[in-house]
Amino acid sequence: MTPEEQAEIVRRRKSRNLVLGLVLGGFVVLFYFITIAKMV
Amino acid sequence: METPAIPAATMPAEWRDFFALTKPRVISLVVFTGLCGLLAAPGSINPVLGFTAILCIALAAGGAAALNQWWEADLDAAMKRTAKRPLPMGRMSRTDARDFGVLLSAASVGIMGLAIGVLAAAILAVSIFYYAVVYTIWLKPRTPQNIVIGGGAGAFPPLIGWVAVTGDITAMPVLLFAIIFIWTPPHFWALALFVQTDYAKVGIPMMPVVAGEKSTRRQIMGYSLALLATSLAPWAIGGTGAVYGLAALALSLVFVALAVPVATRMAAPDDAMKPEKRLFAFSVLYLFALFAALVADRMLPPLELLP
Numbered sequence: 001m002t003p004e005e006q007a008e009i010v011r012r013r014k015s016r017n018l019v020l021g022l023v024l025g026g027f028v029v030l031f032y033f034i035t036i037a038k039m040v
Numbered sequence: 041m042e043t044p045a046i047p048a049a050t051m052p053a054e055w056r057d058f059f060a061l062t063k064p065r066v067i068s069l070v071v072f073t074g075l076c077g078l079l080a081a082p083g084s085i086n087p088v089l090g091f092t093a094i095l096c097i098a099l100a101a102g103g104a105a106a107l108n109q110w111w112e113a114d115l116d117a118a119m120k121r122t123a124k125r126p127l128p129m130g131r132m133s134r135t136d137a138r139d140f141g142v143l144l145s146a147a148s149v150g151i152m153g154l155a156i157g158v159l160a161a162a163i164l165a166v167s168i169f170y171y172a173v174v175y176t177i178w179l180k181p182r183t184p185q186n187i188v189i190g191g192g193a194g195a196f197p198p199l200i201g202w203v204a205v206t207g208d209i210t211a212m213p214v215l216l217f218a219i220i221f222i223w224t225p226p227h228f229w230a231l232a233l234f235v236q237t238d239y240a241k242v243g244i245p246m247m248p249v250v251a252g253e254k255s256t257r258r259q260i261m262g263y264s265l266a267l268l269a270t271s272l273a274p275w276a277i278g279g280t281g282a283v284y285g286l287a288a289l290a291l292s293l294v295f296v297a298l299a300v301p302v303a304t305r306m307a308a309p310d311d312a313m314k315p316e317k318r319l320f321a322f323s324v325l326y327l328f329a330l331f332a333a334l335v336a337d338r339m340l341p342p343l344e345l346l347p
Contacts, residue, residue, distance in 0.1 A: 005051075008051060009051060009052060012051060012052050012053075012054055013052060015054065015055055016052065016053075016054070016055045019055040020055075030088075030092065030095075033088045034088060034089065034092055034154075034155045036088070037086045037088040037089050038089075038155075040086070
């Protein structure tokens with residue numbers, strides 16, 4: 001594997017992790033509000 | 041059937057490829073009809089729970105779309121319309137696509153069950169199974185009626201949206217289901233008429249390939265007339281007011297009027313297929329407008345037709 005390919009893999013992994021983090025964070029917020037809504 | 045070999049994925053897929061796997065354009069229609077079902081249902085729902093229900097419908101549609109592309113990657117590679125999808129292009133491994141589809145499907149049903157209720161979650165699970173297994177794996181490669189029966193998958197969202205609010209199944213949400221069910225064949229066969237060479241190439245038994253063009257055109261007319269009747273049924277049973285009734289009447293008459301030239305002609309060599317393309321384009325607009333009218337009917341004050 002060339003250094004360019006290695007760098008590309010790292011870049012893709014990073015951007016995937018970032019999006020996954022944002023999605024999971026979104027679910028944390030959503031579940032918080034669902035819990036509040038269910039308690040009302 | 042000969043299908044080109046799919047290049048193996050050499051890089052981890054980009055997040056955009058996962059997003060593309062969910063068929064975002066199809067999701068927009070699914071979210072819209074689901075939201076309309078939710079807004080048109082009698083009663084009210086907490087906005088957070090309403091949002092969650094629609095999110096679950098979208099996640100389920102995305103999961104089912106991913107499973108569909110996982111199963112059909114070989115066929116997609118051979119068709120011009122689908123050859124640029126992530127799997128046929130080798131931008132993603134098939135295992136990743138399958139796992140992503142299963143994860144989205146399971147998450148959508150689980151969250152729907154926890155936040156909304158068992159009935160809505162059960163219907164959502166059935167709709168995913170219907171699209172991914174009954175339609176994609178079982179019927180699509182076996183019968184030219186694939187679209188008729190598989191069309192049921194796309195008909196679930198307004199039913200689920202409605203059930204999320206009311207918690208039970210009544211005649212109205214079943215009629216909303218029926219409208220999309222009846223709408224699907226003329227919508228899809230109009231498309232299949234002008235891309236039929238692609239489906240024939242990969243051996244998918246689409247109606248124009250199996251039963252012939254003439255029969256398909258006649259059936260488009262039949263379904264269009266059935267759609268006229270079905271779209272008026274919610275008004276006829278008193279489930280909606282005149283705002284919806286008149287909109288459904290006008291829209292369905294235009295649908296039938298556009299189906300007439302499709303039903304009464306045959307394609308010439310190098311035909312531009314304008315009537316078929318026009319019917320297909322209008323069919324998308326039709327569904328948006330009809331469901332928007334359904335919501336408007338519930339939101340607006342009743343229209344008095346008689347003095």
